Amino acid sequence: MSYFPKGYGGHRRDPERVKRDGWxxxxxxxxxxxxxxxxxxxxxxxxxxxxxxxxxxVSEREARRG
Known part of the structure; x- marks a missing residue:
């Protein structure tokens, strides 16, 4: 398949780029x-x-209990 619908396949943004764009x-x-x-x-x-x-x-709850 040479055609990918938008959002499928192709180039993925790195997580930092996603965060920057979201902001x-x-x-x-x-x-x-x-x-x-x-x-x-x-x-x-x-x-x-x-x-x-x-x-x-979760990690802070466990630390406070014990």
């Missing part, structure tokens, strides 16, 4: 709380926002 086009931010490009206060802010919106991460 620029739709205002959606996807960031890891462990991203080394962020300073500690920035990573902490991301963690706090994530917990406020979605609750604690």
């Amino acid at each position: 620029r086009e739709q205002g959606v931010l996807a960031v890891s709380a462990d991203d080394d490009r962020l300073t500690w206060p920035e990573r902490e802010l991301v963690r706090q926002i994530g917990e406020k919106l979605y609750g604690p991460r």
Whole structure:
């Protein structure tokens, strides 16, 4: 098959490009709380926002129990 419908086959964007395009086009931010490009206060802010919106991460719940 030499023809691929849009979204099937062909060139795939790398994950960073998808995140960048999502932010620029739709205002959606996807960031890891462990991203080394962020300073500690920035990573902490991301963690706090994530917990406020979605609750604690599974690894943090387990650490708090034991």
